[in-house]
Amino acid sequence: MYFFGKNTLNLGTLFDPKQIKIEHKMKKIVLFIAFIMSGMIAQAQTYKVEDFQAKELNLLEKIVTYEHKHLAFNKNQKAKLERLFYKKSKEIIDLRMDESVQKHEFGPAYQKIQDKYKPLVEEILTPAQKIEYRRHENKRIKT
Secondary structure: OOOOOOOOOHHHOOHHHHHHHHHHHHHHHHHHHHHHHHHHHHOOOOOHHHHHHHHHHHHHHHHHOOOOHHOOOOOOHHHHHHHHHHHHHHHHHHHHHOOOOHHHHHHHHHHHHHHHHHHHHHOOOHHHHHHHHHHHHHHHHOO
């Protein structure tokens, strides 16, 4: 009784040509969307030196002026820091794009770049700005 009436399996709809065409069109649409999305993801993974440079400068400015707004950078400092962070960002991007660098080698190489530019950044800062910068670094290292 269960296999007769409304609950029967209708094999006619399983092999219906109209249904197969709709499923084929849906597959095409899904594949097209997947193709477009993969292109967007690949494009999002490209690195821009200017983006890294701006992030570094904004982060440093936030660190230095977080508690003391009067320690903001002057135009000369900003110009020097922009040039410095451009070079640093270029090196980091080159390191990330270098396929010969193994995963275990990336961390030490990245830290080497950070250590190279840290004293150069401190040279540009005023003594009061250096104090705030170092205080943040010490707080970051302790936690």
